[in-house]
Amino acid sequence: MEKTFLMVKPDGVQRGLVAEIMGRFERRGFQLVAAKLLQVSQEQAERHYEEHHGKPFYDNLIKFITSGPVFAMVWEGDDIITLSRTMIGKTNAAEAQPGTIRGDFAASTRLNLIHGSDSPESAEREIANYFSPDELVVYTKTI
Numbered sequence: 015m016e017k018t019f020l021m022v023k024p025d026g027v028q029r030g031l032v033a034e035i036m037g038r039f040e041r042r043g044f045q046l047v048a049a050k051l052l053q054v055s056q057e058q059a060e061r062h063y064e065e066h067h068g069k070p071f072y073d074n075l076i077k078f079i080t081s082g083p084v085f086a087m088v089w090e091g092d093d094i095i096t097l098s099r100t101m102i103g104k105t106n107a108a109e110a111q112p113g114t115i116r117g118d119f120a121a122s123t124r125l126n127l128i129h130g131s132d133s134p135e136s137a138e139r140e141i142a143n144y145f146s147p148d149e150l151v152v153y154t155k156t157i
């Protein structure tokens with residue numbers, strides 16, 4: 015079963031969209047493995063966005079993601095990395111389709127509400143950046 019790292023960014027937390035966003039993944043049938051509200055440290059932010067280091071928007075990205083609490087989650091499901099990115103919608107606000115999280119709630123490429131891992135390698139790295147192994151609760155559905 016595939017796992018992914020999803021994070022409601024400071025704009026999503028402050029706009030009160032955590033439950034709305036979690037609900038979409040629950041209703042789609044994915045399984046919650048871990049979740050917590052946390053303040054991203056400078057070091058965690060730099061590790062999280064290392065692939066964007068040197069880009070024009072990098073400094074603002076670090077400032078934004080450390081500007082307030084985020085809601086970090088691990089979810090599990092078949093093909094969840096691809097499916098969750100479809101549910102999240104395009105990074106560019108102008109291209110995010112209605113029906114996606116960004117298309118329904120975000121009008122800004124910078125304040126785009128949620129991050130989702132883009133590959134199994136990123137998911138593994140990102141999960142380890144925010145969660146210790148004993149925080150992941152893996153279980154089999156009984157009902």
Ligand code: CMP
Binds near residue numbers: 123125128129130
């Ligand atoms: P995300 O896909 O979670 O990770 C990279 C982030 O960089 C992206 O969300 C946006 O928030 C941000 N980003 C990407 N392109 C731009 C841009 N041109 N200007 C500002 N922020 C950007």
